[in-house]
Ligand code: ADP
């Protein structure tokens with residue numbers, strides 16, 4: 376199984392509104408492994424710290440109890456290990472190994488989608504560990520109920536304990552992360568440069584780290600000070616890509632003007648057809664063209680995630696049967712630069 380990364384700790388995990396629930400839940404698991412939060416499932420888009428938190432849990436458990444046996448691995452590795460065990464006739468060994476750990480940490484369980492045999496085996500491992508009060512920590516790129524191709528029994532078990540989301544960090548958290556990471560690398564990052572980058576690189580922490588790395592590397596290389604001007608030049612292509620990025624606000628504005636309604640109408644609770652259709656189109660476009668999850672899109676429209684799911688299905692069906700909708704949708708995709 377994989378190694379715990381000693382660099383991913385609670386101490387260097389910057390807390391903000393977007394991740395405080397997940398962090399608190401992870402810390403609770405360290406204090407009471409196998410307790411109420413079992414499994415702990417951390418879900419959210421890529422680059423938001425799920426893997427980091429998972430390793431932090433593993434590292435902290437080992438620190439508290441050096442003899443604790445922790446298995447950390449990606450869902451894909453777990454499957455590979457399982458299929459290799461089948462090939463070599465060593466499934467008993469495989470079973471014994473994963474059913475005898477004190478904590479099992481499996482990263483990116485959305486990978487289990489449509490892998491039926493692997494799911495079946497994981498189901499049994501899961502049950503055995505829960506029965507013996509061993510801790511399970513899982514991560515996923517979306518809420519488990521939204522993963523297609525996973526057996527219902529397994530899906531329901533994924534949410535038995537506590538499921539917590541990590542959200543994209545807000546501006547203050549993005550700044551705090553940049554400043555802390557710079558400090559960690561002994562780099563002097565002026566506040567106005569941190570602000571400049573944090574205002575523009577909005578998607579996730581991995582991209583923030585990437586931007587910071589580029590800045591510091593090229594300032595060292597060229598022997599130039601880290602100024603806003605320097606950041607603007609060094610990150611030019613990255614920032615241009617961000618400006619082209621489709622956002623929900625952007626989609627709302629484009630859809631509203633296309634249908635000649637007001638942006639506010641897209642969030643109104645009114646159910647008239649003249650508003651409901653554009654709203655569904657906007658939700659479907661948001662799902663297709665942005666990285667946001669169903670709950671996030673729902674929130675942006677003042678609806679819940681099932682309404683968004685329904686809208687996506689409805690629009691996808693209408694695009695088959697209704698020429699007008701198909702044409703509208705394709706026009707909008709084009710206007711949004713997709
Ligand atoms: P995910 O698993 O959600 O895709 P990762 O855990 O791999 O994301 O995080 C991506 C990078 O960002 C890692 O280098 C991680 O250390 C860093 N990171 C994410 N969130 C934070 C945070 N809150 N504080 C410090 N570093 C973070």
Ligand code: MG
Nearest residue numbers: 425426427482
């Ligand atoms: Mg990850």
